[in-house]
Amino acid sequence: xxxxxxxxxxxxxxxxxxxxxxxxxxxxxxxxxxxxxxxxxxxxxxxxxxxxxxxxxxxxxxxxxxxxxxxxxxxxxxxxxxxxxxxxxxxxxxxxxxxxxxxxxxxxxxxxxxxxxxxxxxxxxxxxxxxxxxxxxxxxxxx
Numbered sequence: 001x002x003x004x005x006x007x008x009x010x011x012x013x014x015x016x017x018x019x020x021x022x023x024x025x026x027x028x029x030x031x032x033x034x035x036x037x038x039x040x041x042x043x044x045x046x047x048x049x050x051x052x053x054x055x056x057x058x059x060x061x062x063x064x065x066x067x068x069x070x071x072x073x074x075x076x077x078x079x080x081x082x083x084x085x086x087x088x089x090x091x092x093x094x095x096x097x098x099x100x101x102x103x104x105x106x107x108x109x110x111x112x113x114x115x116x117x118x119x120x121x122x123x124x125x126x127x128x129x130x131x132x133x134x135x136x137x138x139x140x141x142x143x
Contacts, residue, residue, distance in 0.1 A: 028093065035089045055081025
């Protein structure tokens with residue numbers, strides 16, 4: 001049983017999947033940092049010094065100075081700023097994956113179409129003849 005498990009784990013597809021998950025997790029952290037630390041601050045500055053991570057709708061009716069204070073008090077909130085950040089992160093990851101797959105498909109060798117047959121069989125004598133022949137050279141039948 002251990003041998004079968006070892007063979008299963010050592011298959012290329014399982015290892016590829018494991019490596020993909022690890023790299024994907026690391027890439028997700030990089031994109032999160034890119035969105036939170038690089039992209040959103042200038043957008044927030046252009047929109048009037050808005051921090052998207054602090055955008056929320058308080059559902060409790062009580063005023064709180066920040067999202068952190070509302071969450072600390074246990075107030076129900078709709079955190080639409082965090083949702084916008086997540087959407088932007090998703091779009092960046094989707095774009096990068098699209099570009100990678102596009103390049104991989106471009107680099108992969110295209111499958112060659114099967115070559116058209118150069119000969120055919122005479123229906124009368126069953127000899128191989130040229131595909132464009134109109135008369136069989138072996139039995140002289142008209143094709």
